[in-house]
Amino acid sequence: MSDVARAAGVSAATVSRALRGEPGVSDATRRYVTEVAKRMRYAIARDASSLAGGRRYAVAVLTADVGRGDLLAGAEGALRQAGYDVLLYVLRDAEARKRFFDELPLARRVDGVLALAVNLTDAEDAALTGLDVPVVAVWDDDLREALRLAVGHLTGSGHRDVALVLAGDIDESYDEVLVAQGLPVRPEWTLWSSSTVAGGEQVVDALLDGERLPSAVISTSGEVALGVFLRLRRDGRDVPGDVSIVSLEGTDLARAVGMTAVEGAWRERGEHAVEVLLARLRGEQDETEPPSVQLVVRGSTGPARDS
Amino acid sequence: MSDVARAAGVSAATVSRALRGEPGVSDATRRYVTEVAKRMRYAIARDASSLAGGRRYAVAVLTADVGRGDLLAGAEGALRQAGYDVLLYVLRDAEARKRFFDELPLARRVDGVLALAVNLTDAEDAALTGLDVPVVAVWDDDLREALRLAVGHLTGSGHRDVALVLAGDIDESYDEVLVAQGLPVRPEWTLWSSSTVAGGEQVVDALLDGERLPSAVISTSGEVALGVFLRLRRDGRDVPGDVSIVSLEGTDLARAVGMTAVEGAWRERGEHAVEVLLARLRGEQDETEPPSVQLVVRGSTGPARDS
DNA sequence: TTGAAAGCGCTAACAC
């Protein structure tokens, strides 16, 4: 930077102000400095900038699962455009997750935290809040809303025996949504799975071991839903004749295989989360609503067997 | 840090040396300082550290497509474990890609660059090399090898009319692999697609518009391969009776739907790439081989129609 | 083995 200052015949402070768009520089000077900097291919040393200025121009993005590509891509694009670096943390499994929250390697390193598809426990949330930077989480509310839609659709078709498959580290309180809509909750019908097709297949195995099959399965993960579908079919069950399936993660994969799903505009959801975070960073509050989700009925759901 | 120094009754320099494992500190001092730092929940200010030390403890990870989750997850885990931050850059489409290489926002910000599933053009490669940090790219070689396996499998079953679907920004020279194995190359059978199921469906539409169908389709993307499969079937074509399909991206999705695919151990491939990069960072050269890929034959391929 | 001092490249506060 001092090179640029010398070349432009101004002080380093002026270069700094000019390049950052700070007030207190004449238009002519700003233009000239900008041009010189460009010609010299000057790239700011962010470390020094952060050290002196206090801001870090970086946001940590936590995700449980890189599979939810659109959410992540949307957030990355929006952050990048706003001039923030994206520090990616993949909380792949319980162990990685625990290590992350134990060490919490974010202190003094980021201006904010975005938790995508993570579903923080209270303790984890507290740990992040202790960092003293804004934390924005996407997924939990979205998931609840999606679940409500799915349950509504199923009860409307006479389903009462609904199994819920949760992918990732998700707390149990989702059962409440079932209860709220008047459905019974059977412990053996609340299942956990990794977010993979194979996970979905295993879920079906567990279900088949039980007394009887539920008449419908809701899965938070599109891949799991597909696994459930494939495994059921391989076992000679008809979908939706014997079992209906709803995925809470609508992607074009769901569309292509004809899976009833909640479509969430995930890229837009990621961008919206960034808006909220940036507003918090500015000390404001973003009041806009996230993009709404909607249920798209396809061939994987039908009336309940006994209705 | 000076707090820790004061509390431990040593100088900041000693704290610095102790915490980083630098020589020149007695074991007793190191242990004590480490303990005090931990007790005080000291977190180093990376900015200051980088500024003073020259190293940035950060690696840029470029990816064309967050869909290849395992590759990314593998690289992220390995980098994190080695103490590096992961700066994620999603080169989503041609425009984002161009902007990235025009601005090249990495100067003075990272110690190295990892390009995952990107396939750099010569110009792009030169731009990165100009950054003066090690650059490691994964995908191109892997893809060529995978393609060789796929082509070998198909020609072994008598296929000669093979269409190639490239997902992402991939250069055309992959045709050479077909030529090298004695296959004819027809321009209308080299197709580009976005890495989505929908993209695969569109590819089939284009194929159906042509004079005749190829007897086999190779797709670099697992999702595209699935789209091809679904669309062909919806059109009344038999797979593999009419058309065989091979995916170069073997995931459990490929397994679940019975797709012949090249399984690449992507997570391990990502970790290996990090090994190579870290070695370069240490000024060494990693000579280990990347994990090998292998073809798994499933139901989506069979003998050629006319053989 | 340890400490003191200089300086990394910026920004912010204060002058002018």
Next chain:
DNA sequence: GTGTTAGCGCTTTCAA
């Protein structure tokens, strides 16, 4: 509108 000065929190000489 612009320059000067003083740090930001570390690492790295150089001395002790």
